[in-house]
Amino acid sequence: PIVRMTHQLKTRTGRALYGLRKNTVEPVFGIIRHVMGFRQFSLRGLSNVTAEWSLVALAWNIKRMSVLRGG
Template identity: 60%
Template sequence: TGLETTDAGDVYRLRKQTVEPIFGIIKSIMGFRRFSLRSLAKVTTEWTLVALAYNCKRMARLHVA
């Protein structure tokens, strides 16, 4: 049960590789650690802008290479 099965462990390892580094980059490199606004609609808009900034930065870096 849990992460002891090989299938669950494989899925968890894949998730760690693909998703979690993005949040680390947004926190450490981009400096986004907390939301400035309140209400779900405003937080959603703020997160959308953060994700847009990350994606633009990533696309610019990939385009140069």
């Protein structure tokens, strides 16, 4: 995988596809981690972690909607 990725990043098409990652979801995870301070889950178990992540995502969406509405 490392050799394949290195080769892909040397092509113009590969760099363009990889560059799209900056415009999609990765900034959201960075903001959740650095601005909102969510670095690790507090609960254990898949159902608990799923619920906790749903709350984090909900908080992010409410925060984003507030910013977009100007409030």
